[in-house]
Amino acid sequence: MVVAASTSAVALARQLLAILRRDGDRLRRIDDYLHGRHADPYMPPQADDEYRLLARRAVSNWMPLLVGTPAQALYIDGHRAGSGTDTSTEPDSATPEWEHWQRSRLDARQAAVYRGALTYGHAFTVTERNRTGTIVTKGLSALKTSALYEDPAHDDTPYAALTVTTWPKDDQPGVARLWDAKREYAVSFLSLDDEKSIRVQGGSVHGASECPVTRFAAYVDLEGRTLGVIEPMIALQDRINQTVFDLLLAQSYGSTKVRTVTGMAPPVQRNPETGEPVLDEQGNPIPLRINHNSRRFLFAEDPDVRFGSLDETPLQGFIESIDMSIRHLSALAQVPPHHLLGQIANLSAEALQAAETALSRKIAEFRTSFGESWERVFRLAAELAGNVSSAEDYRGEVVWRDMESRSLAQAADALGKLREQLGIPERGLWRRVPGVTQTELEDWEQMREDDDSVAQLAGALTRATPEAAAPIEKAVA
Template identity: 30%
Template sequence: MIVPPGGYTVIGPPETPLDWLAYLYGKLTQRRPELLRYADYYEGEHQRLAFSQARYREEFREVFERWRDNFCALIIDSAAERLVVDGFRTPEGPGTDADAREFWQRSSMDAFSNAVHLDAMIQGQAYVLVWANAKQEPIITPVSAEEMVVQYAPGSRTDLEAAARFYQDDWGRQWVTLWTPAYVYETKLGKTAWEDGTRRPNPLKTVPVVPFNNRARLVGHPYSDLSNVIPLQDAINKTASDALTASEFAAFPQRYVTGLEIQEDEHGNPREPFRVAVDKLLQAEDPQASFGSFAAADLGNYVTLISMLVQHMAAISRTPHSYFLVNGGAGISGEGLMAAESGLVAKVRERIVHFGEAWERVLRLCFAVQGDPRKDAYSMETIWRDPEHRTESQHIDALLKLKQLSVPEEQLWTDAGYSSTQVANFRAMRKEDAKAAAEIQQLGPQSLQATQPPSDKTAARLAAKAPQGNSGNVNRKLNEDQ
């Protein structure tokens, strides 16, 4: 323990695995309520009754509990659906890296990569673990921020000093795995504390965990895309619940009558003097009686307020207004819709920068598991699908213009949206086509003509003219015509 001038106490990093677990578990539990709150809002579990009066909360509980007016999921999904990884490439070879694609496919990352992007945007961060299976093949495993916690090395924004995954198996047992550059430690939770676990050397000499931080700042925690949206979502829920309550109690004209003697039942309770209905006529003998009705509540005010809140939500989240069906998108041309999506496209491209760098670190860890020199391939690039939605004709026209600039065809195939597997198949097809063309050229015109079968029209014509059972004459006639 070091006590510098000024009287402050500096506590060094944990020294034992159990010390690391105690420290990292404290970090995880401190942030977990916030992470769960973001996840609930994405799933539509909002605080709908937080602003309701006690009477209305009881009478409309079933309505509000089943009600889903969830804009949080729309904001996340509109960006996440444009984040699609197509492959990885290095300057050393043309096209995509076949080994990287093999790692990717073996771990089913075509599907799970979207979950990583989704969790990172919802909760601000997600994690990917790279480790070897029983065959010493690298396996990529996405991990939620609700289970994983990391500690960065002092003064670094990329190197990790430790990482731990706390998870529960199907039998209810609590497990934890701790990674440091020197060792890997595994244990489970006993009745009161962590049990003595197993410790073994870390063959990678590095923490095999890659954080996916969503718009991480130089200070503070990573940023969730729902952090500024949730207050507006609560305001929309509150206004909509008020509108539903008003539609029940004030949206219909309330009638009244004065000058009548109040009738009571045998228990002394006021009794309703009239049964109001469409085919009923109200009448009274007392000349002092007077009938009237209150004006119905105008629900349009609620609609106007909700529309304003939705517009604020669209501006803050950079989501096009057409996604919220504001004004139904009426009167907006195709070019106008594309211009309205420019903010969303820019937002997605910004995520691509951070997430792409994280995926490259994941692939370098995969190569490190195999001892491949490409573990230091810092020039590797992540290939993303174009996040901008365009018509097919506009897209192909742009690619044809790029071809005039001598852009290689394989690059154009990738830009056209074809996957790495499809591009590899195209490459093989081109080789087969070239081989077939070379064989045809070697045969020559005469040999090619001799090897060609008669056309379907010629065979049908001769078969129609020939008598039945005279197939030999037909064959001879075909040979003569050929």
């Protein structure tokens, strides 16, 4: 059965908006925990304002650190075209892919895509022509974007995607953009729950042979479900908040000694004229407030009066419990304990490297997943630009910056051994230098070519006129 384009687009819009409705509560809960809006710790039903103030202060938000630690190690510094393309001999910054990267200002904007994928489990980008005709790629939030896949576990190309640009407000309908394999449509809706209010306007051809939206997923299982780094840690975060809350309660109400006295009645208010005790509404004498502090002494004339004290509540157990929970968080999230606890004293370089092994493996997994997504983005941009060879380049790859913490001396020693013992060319090791950028690599390349040209000229002059070559070599030097 052949379905009209408009009807098919409406059906796609309904499915995609239904996905946003289904996942909305879960994603908003993750967003709340990222921004410190956590569930309140347990407290008695009759808790007063003081209790609730302590509950608010008990929130210790570790979630941004779980997202930021791997995200700060994800930085693309170049693109290497696959062999067989027309640009295989050009420097990385001269390839069409890298030019598209720079036009889209993804040097800075790539971090938002990684953080979104790590937070919610997935994020999206769309590659398209802007109003000026320039092909750009920009990120799309998982809170506003959904996509449909025939096989969500294995397909990297959705057959439809939708992103909300304006949510409904008052009487104004929401607005969204819908893409399928050939066209882009404008969608309006009154609410995610009202399927009958969905309207789709006639679409325009977007220019690509497939849906221009690309998914960036942190973890994907064989059911096609995505998972970020925050959702599995929510229960542990709540446990930390509860322990901190209990610590604050003990610190506020039980961390000081309590002085006690028995066998002595407190002084009461008396009528200055009659000397009779002043009674409250229940007929009980109203006691006087005793101004007692560390500078005052209590004494009694009656020998039966006994003074004593109640010991303070020890806080060390709460502190150790918080420390244990943070270590559990470190193990489950694969973040080194010294990143969370700040304890790096007396750790050798080998110990630090061993502690970060799990984090390095985790980052390597993210680089593999995100790298494949960026390669699809580059192929989409090349297709929109009419570059056939780059659009079919499935052997190209992105170049990730080496973000491991090691000294320049250690790197130089290791690179020297790789060259001498394994025979790896010098230029093949340049990218391994810590902190080197693509611009510096191109400068080194140009300097090497200039030095080679001067050396060839000096060698030719030496062979032709050995007597006159010496002054020329000195002048060149």
